Amino acid sequence: MSTTEAPTRQLDFIREIVEEDLRTGRHSTVITRFPPEPNGYLHIGHAKSICLNFGIAQEYGGQCNLRFDDTNPTKEEAEYAEAIKRDVAWVGFDWGKNLYHASDYFEQLYRWAEDLIRAGKAYVDSLSAEEIRELRGTLTEPGKESPYRYRSVEENLDLFRRMRGGEFGDGAHVLRAKIDMASPNVNMRDPVLYRIRHETHHRTGDAWCIYPMYDYAHPLSDAIERVTHSLCTLEFEDHRPLYDWLIEHVPVPARPHQYEFARLNLNYTVMSKRKLLRLVEEGHVRGWDDPRIPTIAGLRRRGYTPAAIRSFCDRVGVAKRENVIDVALLEFSIREDLNLHANRVMGVLRPLRVVIENYPEEKSESFDVPNNPEDPDAGTRQVPFSRVIYIESDDFMEEPPKKFFRLAPGREVRLRSAYFITCTSAVKNDAGEIVELRATYDPSTRGGDAADGRKPKATLHWVSARHALDCEVRLYDRLFRSENPEESGDFLADLNPDSLEVVPQAKLEPSVRGAAPFTRFQFERLGYFCVDPDSSAARIVFNRTATLKDTFTRRA
RNA sequence: UGGGGAGUCGCCAAGUGGUAAGGCAUCGGUCUUUGGAGCCGACAUUCGGUGGUUCGAAUCCACCCUCCCCAGCCA
Numbered sequence: 221m222s223t224t225e226a227p228t229r230q231l232d233f234i235r236e237i238v239e240e241d242l243r244t245g246r247h248s249t250v251i252t253r254f255p256p257e258p259n260g261y262l263h264i265g266h267a268k269s270i271c272l273n274f275g276i277a278q279e280y281g282g283q284c285n286l287r288f289d290d291t292n293p294t295k296e297e298a299e300y301a302e303a304i305k306r307d308v309a310w311v312g313f314d315w316g317k318n319l320y321h322a323s324d325y326f327e328q329l330y331r332w333a334e335d336l337i338r339a340g341k342a343y344v345d346s347l348s349a350e351e352i353r354e355l356r357g358t359l360t361e362p363g364k365e366s367p368y369r370y371r372s373v374e375e376n377l378d379l380f381r382r383m384r385g386g387e388f389g390d391g392a393h394v395l396r397a398k399i400d401m402a403s404p405n406v407n408m409r410d411p412v413l414y415r416i417r418h419e420t421h422h423r424t425g426d427a428w429c430i431y432p433m434y435d436y437a438h439p440l441s442d443a444i445e446r447v448t449h450s451l452c453t454l455e456f457e458d459h460r461p462l463y464d465w466l467i468e469h470v471p472v473p474a475r476p477h478q479y480e481f482a483r484l485n486l487n488y489t490v491m492s493k494r495k496l497l498r499l500v501e502e503g504h505v506r507g508w509d510d511p512r513i514p515t516i517a518g519l520r521r522r523g524y525t526p527a528a529i530r531s532f533c534d535r536v537g538v539a540k541r542e543n544v545i546d547v548a549l550l551e552f553s554i555r556e557d558l559n560l561h562a563n564r565v566m567g568v569l570r571p572l573r574v575v576i577e578n579y580p581e582e583k584s585e586s587f588d589v590p591n592n593p594e595d596p597d598a599g600t601r602q603v604p605f606s607r608v609i610y611i612e613s614d615d616f617m618e619e620p621p622k623k624f625f626r627l628a629p630g631r632e633v634r635l636r637s638a639y640f641i642t643c644t645s646a647v648k649n650d651a652g653e654i655v656e657l658r659a660t661y662d663p664s665t666r667g668g669d670a671a672d673g674r675k676p677k678a679t680l681h682w683v684s685a686r687h688a689l690d691c692e693v694r695l696y697d698r699l700f701r702s703e704n705p706e707e708s709g710d711f712l713a714d715l716n717p718d719s720l721e722v723v724p725q726a727k728l729e730p731s732v733r734g735a736a737p738f739t740r741f742q743f744e745r746l747g748y749f750c751v752d753p754d755s756s757a758a759r760i761v762f763n764r765t766a767t768l769k770d771t772f773t774r775r776a
Numbered sequence: 777u778g779g780g781g782a783g784u785c786g787c788c789a790a791g792u793g794g795u796a797a798g799g800c801a802u803c804g805g806u807c808u809u810u811g812g813a814g815c816c817g818a819c820a821u822u823c824g825g826u827g828g829u830u831c832g833a834a835u836c837c838a839c840c841c842u843c844c845c846c847a848g849c850c851a
Contacts (some may be wrong), residue, residue: 230789230791230797230798255851256851257850259850259851289851291850291851292850292851294850295850295851338830345849348849349848349849351851353847353848353849356847357778357847358778358847359778359779359846360778360779360843361778361846361847362778363847370839390849391849393849394849396849403779404778404779404780405778405779405780405846406778406779406846406847407779407846407847408779409847412848412849414849415849416849419851431849433850433851434850434851435850435851453814454780454781454782454844454845455834455844455845455846455851456851457780457781457845457846458779458780458781458845458846459846460780461780461829480781482782482844487787491844493851535788535789535799535800535816536788536789537788537789537790537799539782539788539789540781540782541782541783541844542781542782542783542786542843542844542845543787543788543789543791544787544788544799545787545788546786546787546788546800548787548800548801549788549799549800549801550789551800552799552800552801553800555809555812556813559812559813560813564810593809593810593813594813594814611812623811626809626811634809635809636810637809638809667809669807669809675808675809676809677811678811679808679809679810679811680810681810721798738826742810742812744810744812744814745810745811745812746810747812768810768812768813768814769809769811769812770812771811771812772811773811
């Protein structure tokens with residue numbers, strides 16, 4: 221009997237920590253959280269965090285909270301929060317009843333701030349923002365203490381309460397932690413905990429005019445929710461000492477720990493909320509769900525599946541080193557999924573008429589065509605055929621080069637699932653452009669096989685002209701020309717002018733009629749396409765999700 | 777020239793002192809009623825560099841180099 225190797229799954233460093241904590245009993249259950257700020261749409265980088273946080277909760281039988289980090293009313297909107305919930309659910313995760321908001325904790329957070337004041341660990345500073353900045357020192361020089369640093373507890377309490385009461389204007393005072401103005405870590409130089417903002421909050425309305433800073437609200441919110449592993453990106457590493465300081469100096473009910481991992485970057489695109497916002501607001505793309513941007517909404521509209529996004533996130537890994545993932549990996553993930561699950565259909569993007577001269581004028585017949593060769597259970601459909609068909613203009617060349625196996629004068633090819641045809645001539649217009657092909661078919665090849673065993677070197681997709689459905693097809697290319705659009709300084713200058721090409725009159729086989737928005741197909745030999753919500757009963761609009769690899773084109 | 781991180785194949789990423797996993801990309805071949813998919817194969821004598829410890833180092837030590845982050849009353 222052979223010893224079966226225990227297939228020790230390769231864990232990323234965070235899962236290793238989680239397992240260790242579970243094994244040693246530091247925690248008996250794992251609680252994570254996904255903490256978006258509702259100030260923009262989620263993108264593929266957030267998907268990585270979602271998959272990590274919810275994935276860990278799932279794998280270890282724990283829980284993952286969806287918590288909105290809504291501590292800054294000037295930037296946040298309910299509309300964004302709704303979009304975020306929709307996107308998280310769509311990616312495939314369920315927070316159940318664990319939907320929270322940092323704003324739910326404002327009262328508790330406030331009380332703890334008073335506790336800090338009473339403990340002499342926080343004080344009201346009345347310096348201006350500029351003065352605070354000046355006294356903070358620099359990266360190499362220590363800061364200086366504020367003249368207000370040693371106010372009495374009573375005065376601090378009084379001032380802080382009056383801040384809450386609305387007695388002061390924005391910026392008049394802030395609450396600061398009393399830590400160490402000489403700390404080499406600037407985050408520890410008496411960080412601001414609360415600021416005054418007379419602003420209506422999308423959830424608490426006008427109940428508050430002081431709002432906690434992220435650095436204050438986050439660790440305490442984690443503790444309130446009994447989060448065990450608080451996962452964030454690398455730029456917060458410097459904030460961990462402050463996170464820990466607060467957990468230590470506030471009487472919180474639990475001891476969460478923060479761990480940092482590298483955020484996801486993708487080449488040929490931009491990922492920061494600020495840049496995505498500019499693309500949307502300045503009209504460089506059609507909206508937050510434009511299929512060319514890496515927002516979850518954009519990817520969804522482009523035709524990506526939640527499963528593809530999840531497998532992509534799995535493949536990308538979790539580590540601490542900066543990374544730029546090749547967008548080809550994202551494309552691979554969607555092709556892999558759609559190859560198995562998308563039904564095939566024939567559609568011609570650039571139609572070239574072909575008249576099959578020996579096929580009767582009035583006749584038409586239909587072929588039983590498999591919906592998905594990768595999945596026999598997908599069944600078949602009827603595809604009509606008649607004397608005049610369209611083929612892809614790229615599939616014909618009057619003078620074919622060496623490796624071109626498709627149609628050419630005198631050459632025989634197979635029409636997928638139909639007949640073999642032989643091109644007899646090309647009809648040109650006055651400008652010398654080919655406008656139509658003449659051909660003959662071999663009736664004995666019905667279905668696409670020849671009794672004599674001859675095998676054409678090419679199989680073409682086609683659509684019966686008489687039965688074709690006119691559709692709009694939107695072809696997308698990368699939004700930016702360079703791998704790193706931000707490198708040059710002005711990412712907008714790097715926009716690809718050809719990122720969207722609209723084909724207004726593509727010819728599709730009639731079976732796609734009535735397909736609902738977001739239905740995905742493979743157009744044989746062309747790529748994967750998804751019905752866009754812009755579609756109407758009169759006309760379907762398709763988005764190209766990804767191309768199929770074309771080795772002839774690639775070599776050419 | 778303060779502090780915090782990181783450097784393993786073109787892009788990711790395992791590896792935790794015993795002689796460099798895997799994925800994507802790429803390149804061959806095979807198969808094919810999608811030039812798709814699939815299948816088979818190739819792809820780091822070497823782990824930022826230099827010394828050292830050791831029978832043995834990507835893994836330990838020392839020094840050096842490079843890159844990223846931090847001076848919002850943003851998150």
